[in-house]
Amino acid sequence: MKKKNLKQAAISMGIVLGLSVTLGGCGQEDESQVSLPNTESMTSVSDLELMNTEGKVQSDLTGEWVDEEVNNRRPVAVMINNIGEAMPQSGIAQADVIYEMIVEGGITRLMAVYSDYSGLEKIGPVRSARQYYVRTADQMDAVFCHVGGSTLGYDEIERIGMDDLDGLSGVGNYFIYRDNSRVAPHNAYTSAEGLDAAIEYAQIDMTHDSSYEPMFSFNSKKKDLVEGSPAVKITTEFNASRKPWFEYHEDDQQYYRFQYGEPQIDDQTGEQLHFQNVMILFAETYSPDGYLMEVCNEDSGDGYYASNGQYVPITWKYENGTIHYYLTSGEELKMNPGKTWITFFDAANPQGILFE
Numbered sequence: 001m002k003k004k005n006l007k008q009a010a011i012s013m014g015i016v017l018g019l020s021v022t023l024g025g026c027g028q029e030d031e032s033q034v035s036l037p038n039t040e041s042m043t044s045v046s047d048l049e050l051m052n053t054e055g056k057v058q059s060d061l062t063g064e065w066v067d068e069e070v071n072n073r074r075p076v077a078v079m080i081n082n083i084g085e086a087m088p089q090s091g092i093a094q095a096d097v098i099y100e101m102i103v104e105g106g107i108t109r110l111m112a113v114y115s116d117y118s119g120l121e122k123i124g125p126v127r128s129a130r131q132y133y134v135r136t137a138d139q140m141d142a143v144f145c146h147v148g149g150s151t152l153g154y155d156e157i158e159r160i161g162m163d164d165l166d167g168l169s170g171v172g173n174y175f176i177y178r179d180n181s182r183v184a185p186h187n188a189y190t191s192a193e194g195l196d197a198a199i200e201y202a203q204i205d206m207t208h209d210s211s212y213e214p215m216f217s218f219n220s221k222k223k224d225l226v227e228g229s230p231a232v233k234i235t236t237e238f239n240a241s242r243k244p245w246f247e248y249h250e251d252d253q254q255y256y257r258f259q260y261g262e263p264q265i266d267d268q269t270g271e272q273l274h275f276q277n278v279m280i281l282f283a284e285t286y287s288p289d290g291y292l293m294e295v296c297n298e299d300s301g302d303g304y305y306a307s308n309g310q311y312v313p314i315t316w317k318y319e320n321g322t323i324h325y326y327l328t329s330g331e332e333l334k335m336n337p338g339k340t341w342i343t344f345f346d347a348a349n350p351q352g353i354l355f356e
Contacts, residue, residue: 061096061115061140063218063337074206076117076195077142079133080110081125084260086186091123093266093273099136101295101344102285106239109133113142117192122268124189126167126176129153132295132344138162139297139322141212143204145195147176147188150292165198174198215322222253222276222336228310233356234278236343246278246341248309255306257341276338278306279325280353281316285346295344297323304353307336311355 056065061075080092082100092098095112103109111133117123129149134156137144147167149157157164167176167188175194179187199206234255235245244259254274257264263272281303284296300317305325314333315326325333345353 058218058220058337059096059115060214060216061113062339063216063335066115070115072208073115074208075113075115075140075142076199077111077113077133077137077140077144078123078190079127079129079144079146080112081127081186082108082110082259083186085183086125087260088265088267089124090189090266090268091117091120093269093271094120095339097140097340097342098273098275099133099342099344100236100244101130101132102238102293102346103130104287104291104293106242108238108242108244111136113137113140117195120192120268122179122189122191123195125179125182125186126188126190127185129157129164129166130293131156132293132297134160134162134164135297139318140215141208143199143206145175145190147172147185152288152292152294163202163204165195165202171198171202174201211321213320213322215324216340217325217332217334218337219334220337222308222338223334224308225305225310225312228308228312229355230309231278231306231311231355232309233354234280234306234311235354235356236280236345237352237354238345246275246306249274250309253308254338255341273341274339275341276307276336277340279314279340279342280304280306281342281344282347282350283344285344285348297344301347304355305333305335306355 053065057068057071058064059066059071080089092110092112094114094117096115097113099111100108109127109130126145126147129144129146131152134144134153138160144162144164146164165171165175175190175198176188177194179189232248233245235243237243244257246255246257248255254276255278257273265272282301283299286294288294298318300315303314303316304311305314313328315328316323317326327333
């Protein structure tokens, strides 16, 4: 979707509840002190969180409650190097959504999507564009940030009329810097200050246009999947040398990310990447020239959605300029609020996905 200049219609989902709450020790609520008019007592932390949503809306990217002006702002999508020499990565733990797709040579690249990158002094390493990542950023009405790109990637930017920040162009002087402790091309980084300066220099309108349609739909609070199957470990084996996986932690209901045989860490926080939701989307994947790859993400296909230690089969469809997700019954998929990891995976290799 090309950038437009109209403002997105306001979305209002404020919840006003009359209530009184007395909290017990160690952050646990005393259920006997929670009172709601004409409704049953709330018992979970998620229920209590809903009490503080007046004047807020659910984020289009996470389903968490945010100020409306924050949700109306276009996200920024940053291409991230994902090979061994680029580890550990920086600043990606703050991303709302992270995509992983195959690129040439059997390796993968990431795209980190941020609604809020404030405070980040180091994001990266930033790498080059591929056409299917350009399309994904466009589907989210995001500003696309990269350093260089393939011929097909640049062609797609031109075809779409994408708002992009390219580190190899003049705007790169505003948002890309080099970390001399790393070897090129694994040493290009950006920051919150740099991104803001580049966006201002390029005069990019950061407000969603009225034709923008969110990609995800969320529950108001976390829910277990109906008729889900166990998913305490999820392996995504792209090939013999590329076998990242996720492990579910029941204590915080998060999926923790591993690759190259060890936890995937953000060196700015020292924490392992973790997600409320993991999505696997099967798409036709091939090489049009015997080297560069193509992932057909303007199409439809099958997939899986995992959350709260379970998974269900889903379908995905490109429609109205973005992707929407459905249960096999045809109902719209309602995701749990939180961060999401999305892997596009070769539809010809379903055996590469393992749930345990």
